[in-house]
Every structure is written in C-alpha cells, then in structure tokens.
Amino acid sequence: MDYAAEIERIAVEARRRSANVAEEIDEIHRQTALRAERFAAETTERLQELADQDQVVQDPPEVPAESSAPPPSRTPEPVRPSAPRPPEAFEPDPNWTPEQLRQAEIRAAVARARAARQARSTVAPSDGDYDPESEYYRRSTWLD
Structure with missing residues (x-):
C-alpha cells in the first residue's frame, strides 16, 4: 500500500x-x-x-382667501387632575377565534384590576383632624 x-x-x-x-x-x-x-x-x-x-x-386644509373671519384663538385649558376613567366595557367581536377571545378577556380583567388599584391608591382621611399615625399609613411610598 x-x-x-x-x-x-x-x-x-x-x-x-x-x-x-x-x-x-x-x-x-x-x-x-x-x-x-x-x-x-x-x-x-x-x-x-x-x-x-x-x-x-x-397639513391643515387651506382656508379660502375669501373668508375674512379671524382664526379662533387657542388658549390652552389648564390640566385638571381627575379621577381615573373606568375601563371600557368588554365587547367581544363575533369574528374572533377562541384564543383571541380569551386574550381579550384577560386584557379586560387586567384593565379592571388596574383601575381598582388606582381607585384605592388615593386615600383621604375620614376625619378632619391631623393624625400622625394615619399619616404613616397614607404615605406615597413604602420604600423609605
């Protein structure tokens, strides 16, 4: 070899x-x-x-030159704090698959839970006097 x-x-x-x-x-x-x-x-x-x-x-639509009306003045409205909006009602689409329907139900449940947590996050004292003990429980963060 x-x-x-x-x-x-x-x-x-x-x-x-x-x-x-x-x-x-x-x-x-x-x-x-x-x-x-x-x-x-x-x-x-x-x-x-x-x-x-x-x-x-x-692009805003062009205003014809014939109109002599002055443009409306835009004054920004002050932002007012408001209560959180409740979640929109869950309305299933009849064309959804069972999996899509299940996912939508989960999203709606999460939105409801989030709204409930936000509603409970603002606590007002029930009586008008200042109570240092209640202040402890009403603090904004528990990380201190």
Whole structure:
C-alpha cells in the first residue's frame, strides 16, 4: 500500500470539497446582498409613502382667501387632575377565534384590576383632624 499516494488523494479530495463549499458560501453571500438591496429599496419606498401620508395628515386644509373671519384663538385649558376613567366595557367581536377571545378577556380583567388599584391608591382621611399615625399609613411610598 502506497501511503503517500493515499494521502495525496485525500488531500486533493479535501481541496475539491473545500473549493465547492467556498463557491457555495460565495453564492450565498451574493444572494444575501441582492436580497438586502431589494429589502432596502422596498423599505425606503414604504417609508417615503408613510412620510407622504403623515405630511398629508399633518397639513391643515387651506382656508379660502375669501373668508375674512379671524382664526379662533387657542388658549390652552389648564390640566385638571381627575379621577381615573373606568375601563371600557368588554365587547367581544363575533369574528374572533377562541384564543383571541380569551386574550381579550384577560386584557379586560387586567384593565379592571388596574383601575381598582388606582381607585384605592388615593386615600383621604375620614376625619378632619391631623393624625400622625394615619399619616404613616397614607404615605406615597413604602420604600423609605
């Protein structure tokens, strides 16, 4: 048995397979680059469409020059603290799948629980006098 010839044959086969793998990798890189270019072009076009739509929505309609009425003055109304709004009633859509219905019920339950916690977070003393002990229990944070 000629070991040198066998080693040479194995080396030639390894170089051939290595060249095939390198060619496949080059082809994959080329295909990936083409896909990336296509994706970038499509994304740019889509972003431009969305920007155009936003521009149309943000542009106020032109007022005809014939109207001589002064524009209404906008004075910002002061922000008044208000009680938290109760969560909206849960209304299932008849087209929902059972899984979507279950998820919607869970979201509604979480919203109800959150509203209940917020409603209980504001505590007012029942009597008008100052009580240091009640102040301790009415503090805003328990991390002190």
